[in-house]
Amino acid sequence: MRIVTDPLALRDAISPETTVGFVPTMGYLHEGHLSLVEAAKQENDLVVMSIFVNPTQFGPNEDLDRYPRDFDRDEALAREAGVDILFYPDTTTMYPLDMARVTVRTGADVLCGASRPGHFDGVLTVVSKLFNIVRPTRAYFGLKDAQQVALIEGYVHDYFVPVEIRRCPIIREASGLAKSSRNVYLSESERIEAAEINKALTEAETGLQTGVAVTAVKARLIERLDAIPNSTIDYVEIVDYPTLTEAHDTSQELLIAAAVQFERARLIDNVIWKRG
Amino acid sequence: MRIVTDPLALRDAISPETTVGFVPTMGYLHEGHLSLVEAAKQENDLVVMSIFVNPTQFGPNEDLDRYPRDFDRDEALAREAGVDILFYPDTTTMYPLDMARVTVRTGADVLCGASRPGHFDGVLTVVSKLFNIVRPTRAYFGLKDAQQVALIEGYVHDYFVPVEIRRCPIIREASGLAKSSRNVYLSESERIEAAEINKALTEAETGLQTGVAVTAVKARLIERLDAIPNSTIDYVEIVDYPTLTEAHDTSQELLIAAAVQFERARLIDNVIWKRG
Numbered sequence: 001m002r003i004v005t006d007p008l009a010l011r012d013a014i015s016p017e018t019t020v021g022f023v024p025t026m027g028y029l030h031e032g033h034l035s036l037v038e039a040a041k042q043e044n045d046l047v048v049m050s051i052f053v054n055p056t057q058f059g060p061n062e063d064l065d066r067y068p069r070d071f072d073r074d075e076a077l078a079r080e081a082g083v084d085i086l087f088y089p090d091t092t093t094m095y096p097l098d099m100a101r102v103t104v105r106t107g108a109d110v111l112c113g114a115s116r117p118g119h120f121d122g123v124l125t126v127v128s129k130l131f132n133i134v135r136p137t138r139a140y141f142g143l144k145d146a147q148q149v150a151l152i153e154g155y156v157h158d159y160f161v162p163v164e165i166r167r168c169p170i171i172r173e174a175s176g177l178a179k180s181s182r183n184v185y186l187s188e189s190e191r192i193e194a195a196e197i198n199k200a201l202t203e204a205e206t207g208l209q210t211g212v213a214v215t216a217v218k219a220r221l222i223e224r225l226d227a228i229p230n231s232t233i234d235y236v237e238i239v240d241y242p243t244l245t246e247a248h249d250t251s252q253e254l255l256i257a258a259a260v261q262f263e264r265a266r267l268i269d270n271v272i273w274k275r276g
Numbered sequence: 277m278r279i280v281t282d283p284l285a286l287r288d289a290i291s292p293e294t295t296v297g298f299v300p301t302m303g304y305l306h307e308g309h310l311s312l313v314e315a316a317k318q319e320n321d322l323v324v325m326s327i328f329v330n331p332t333q334f335g336p337n338e339d340l341d342r343y344p345r346d347f348d349r350d351e352a353l354a355r356e357a358g359v360d361i362l363f364y365p366d367t368t369t370m371y372p373l374d375m376a377r378v379t380v381r382t383g384a385d386v387l388c389g390a391s392r393p394g395h396f397d398g399v400l401t402v403v404s405k406l407f408n409i410v411r412p413t414r415a416y417f418g419l420k421d422a423q424q425v426a427l428i429e430g431y432v433h434d435y436f437v438p439v440e441i442r443r444c445p446i447i448r449e450a451s452g453l454a455k456s457s458r459n460v461y462l463s464e465s466e467r468i469e470a471a472e473i474n475k476a477l478t479e480a481e482t483g484l485q486t487g488v489a490v491t492a493v494k495a496r497l498i499e500r501l502d503a504i505p506n507s508t509i510d511y512v513e514i515v516d517y518p519t520l521t522e523a524h525d526t527s528q529e530l531l532i533a534a535a536v537q538f539e540r541a542r543l544i545d546n547v548i549w550k551r552g
Contacts, residue, residue, distance in 0.1 A: 007436050016292065097519060099430040100400055103379045124376055132436040154375040160283050160408040243373060 001079045003086045007133040010048075010087050014135070019044040022136030022163075024127060027051040028068045029077045031179060032171055036140040037081040039168050048134050049078050050087040052094060056101065057122030087134065094129060101125045104151060107244035111147045111237055111257055112268065120151050127152055131161055138164040142171075144178060146255055146270045150242035157242075170269070172198065178269045185265035193228050194267055197260055200224035201271045204238070204256045208273050214238050214247050214254070225258055234259035234266060241272055250275060277355045279362045283409040286324075286363050290411070295320040298412030298439075300403060303327040304344045305353045307455060312416040312444050313357040324410050325354050326363040328370060332377065333398030363410065370405060377401045380427060383520035387423045387513055387533055388544065399424055400431050407437055414440040418447075420454060422531055422546045426518035433518075446545070448474065454545045461541035469504050470543055473536055476500035477547045480514070480532045484549050490514050490523050490530070501534055510535035510542060517548055526551060 004010045014020060021040025025033050033049075040047045051074055058064040071088070078086050102124040107113070113120050131139070141149045153165050171179045176198035177191065186194060200221055207217040218238050225233050239245060241253040257270035280286045290296060297316025301309050309325075316323045327350055334340040347364070354362050378400040383389070389396050407415070417425045429441050447455045452474035453467065462470060476497055483493040494514050501509050515521060517529040533546035 011438075095434070097382075097430050097434050099382050099427065099434055099519065100378050100380050102376050104376050106373075106375050129435050132438065135438075151375065154373050158371070158373050158375055159405050162287075162408065162411075243375065 001075075001083055001086055003075070003088055005088050005090065005093070007089065007093065010085065010133055011135070013085060014046065014048075018046050019137040020134065021047045022130070022134050022139040023047065023049045023083075024130050024139065024141075025049060025051055026053045026067070027074045028070060029074050030181065032142050032144060034077065034081045035171055036142060036168050037078070037083055039166060040138065040140050041082050044137060046084045047082060048085045048087060048136065049083045050089075050130055050134070051078075052087075052089055052126065052130075054094070054122055054126040055091055056095070056125055057119050059116055059118060062116075087130075094126065102128055102155070107147070107151055107154060107242070110239065110244050111235060112145070112259065113147055114235070120148070123148055124151060124155050128155065128159070128161070131156075131163055136163050138166050140166045140168055142168050143270065143272065144170050144180070144268070146241075146257060146272065147244065150244055150255065154242040167272070176202075178267070180265075180267060182265040182267065186262060186267075190230065190262045190265075193231070194260070194262065196228050197225065197258060197267060197269045201256055201258065201269055205271050205273045208250060208254065208256075209276060214250065217256075221256070221258070225260055228260065231260050231262045234261050277351075277359055277362055279351070279364055281364050281366065281369070283365065283369065286361065286409055287411070289361060290322065290324070294322050295413040296410065297323045298406070298410050298415040299323065299325045299359075300406050300415065300417075301325060301327055302329045302343070303350045304346060305350050306457065308418045308420060308447055310353065310357045311447055312418060313354070313359055315442060315444050316414065316416050317358050320413060322360045323358060324361045324363060324412065325359045326365075326406055326410070327354075328363075328365055328402065328406075330370070330398055330402040331367055332371070332401055333395050335392055335394060338392075363406075370402065378404055378431070383423070383427055383430060383518070386515065386520050387511060388421070388535065389423055390511070396424070396427050400427060403428055404431065404435070404437070407432075407439055412439050414442050416442045416444055418444050419546065419548065420446050420456070420544070422517075422533060422548065423520065426520055426531065430518040443548070452478075454543070456541075456543065458541040458543065462538060466506065466538050466541075469507070470536070470538065472504050473501065473534060473543060473545045477532055477534065477545055481547045481549045484526060484530065484532075485552060490526065493532075497532070497534070501536055504536065507536050507538045510537050 021044030023036045103121045108120040175195035177195045204221045236258045238247045241255040253274045259268045297320030299312045379397045384396040451471035453471045480493050480497045512534045514523045517531040529550045535544045
């Protein structure tokens with residue numbers, strides 16, 4: 001595995017005929033990231049991972065300096081997973097003049113973005129730079145953050161970026177609970193109850209599939225999530241994918257997403273549904 | 277000459293080994309545009325021109341519908357000039373979802389941009405899309421709108437866009453007066469007096485070259501432009517290029533720019549100076 005910090009050196013390291021699978025990360029790698037590498041390895045000649053803690057996607061109340069970092073561990077994990085090139089630039093490299101940013105017009109102020117103004121502007125800004133540097137054939141994103149994937153797909157479509165976006169499935173416990181570093185904050189009983197989130201989302205998916213109206217499906221979903229003891233719903237949404245605007249018909253892809261607050265952990269989960 | 281309206285068809289029409297010179301325009305072609313085509317022909321295998329009246333760079337008080345259009349004339353001129361592919365998309369094609377825009381953080385609210393808020397956001401938005409579609413080797417811009425060229429160069433640098441930006445010289449009358457479609461609104465005496473703008477800019481350039489301080493050069497420039505009868509200065513600026521922030525040293529490139537209002541025409545002109 002080669003470690004590259006300079007964008008032009010990275011470009012020079014990749015021949016134009018090579019198919020490149022790209023996994024952008026902020027480091028502190030976990031099982032989810034490694035599953036993206038695995039997917040990238042299966043369909044590309046070369047796998048490039050980036051590790052860059054992007055300052056512009058942190059809000060004024062979010063502590064950039066406290067974001068967890070462990071490059072040595074990440075390097076070992078990436079190497080073991082079969083990454084070919086690890087791109088590890090610094091902030092001055094990624095923001096030389098910082099004269100312009102990408103700003104999201106629709107789809108940023110809903111779901112998780114509602115409580116993180118400007119977050120997805122920062123995400124799209126850095127992702128568009130990384131795409132220009134790496135020029136990947138395919139880029140891999142986990143569906144755990146479905147809003148991020150949606151906005152990136154929207155951007156790629158709107159800006160004619162020559163890359164294929166690969167959505168990778170959420171990794172789950174046997175119970176269906178979406179894996180998350182926050183799950184350690186769940187009590188034993190909460191961990192059992194939290195599995196209800198995915199069951200409720202799956203029921204909603206089946207509802208749409210069998211022709212139940214979006215409003216009725218959403219009402220039932222709220223009802224089920226509301227019934228989870230010692231927790232409160234943060235949001236429940238059924239929206240068009242990738243615009244994340246209110247779902248008005250069921251011929252498009254729809255995102256069914258929920259965030260539920262337990263005592264010490266806020267859990268998110270989602271399902272993307274398309275008439276099958 | 278081929279006329280293409282679909283971005284993917286355009287992409288398919290260009291082989292990756294071909295060097296591509298790109299001339300983006302809003303149509304209603306004049307001598308300036310054709311000089312860009314000429315420059316592009318000299319150093320590329322293929323010349324692509326786009327004609328797209330970009331709605332997002334028009335302000336709420338600027339009339340998009342009244343922008344002059346004459347496709348048949350443009351087509352004939354482009355063909356005659358030696359354009360190989362004319363890209364002529366419609367607005368829905370260029371803005372399919374319009375989920376995200378590029379917004380300028382520095383350099384947009386000075387010079388001509390001061391009176392056109394949002395204008396350069398629209399310019400960078402459409403130019404970044406066009407670059408992704410055409411993927412040119414080199415792109416050609418006239419220095420008449422130096423602020424536009426500066427912001428595009430800044431964007432290309434900040435976003436690692438793999439394109440070479442070519443600045444093309446302002447086309448001038450024998451008197452030095454910068455050519456402009458607005459010159460027809462000058463009276464005979466104004467046309468003579470307006471030639472003073474370029475002379476004053478050239479003197480400023482010489483001043484910098486001989487070591488005169490930026491503030492003194494600017495004061496003298498204001499003095500000379502102020503002396504042009506029956507006109508008022510709109511702005512005079514000496515700024516860093518391409519950030520367009522206040523010039524603090526003379527080791528970088530500097531843009532010396534002025535706008536002067538005559539009775540029926542507002543004229544702009546500029547010089548980019550670098551220690552020779």
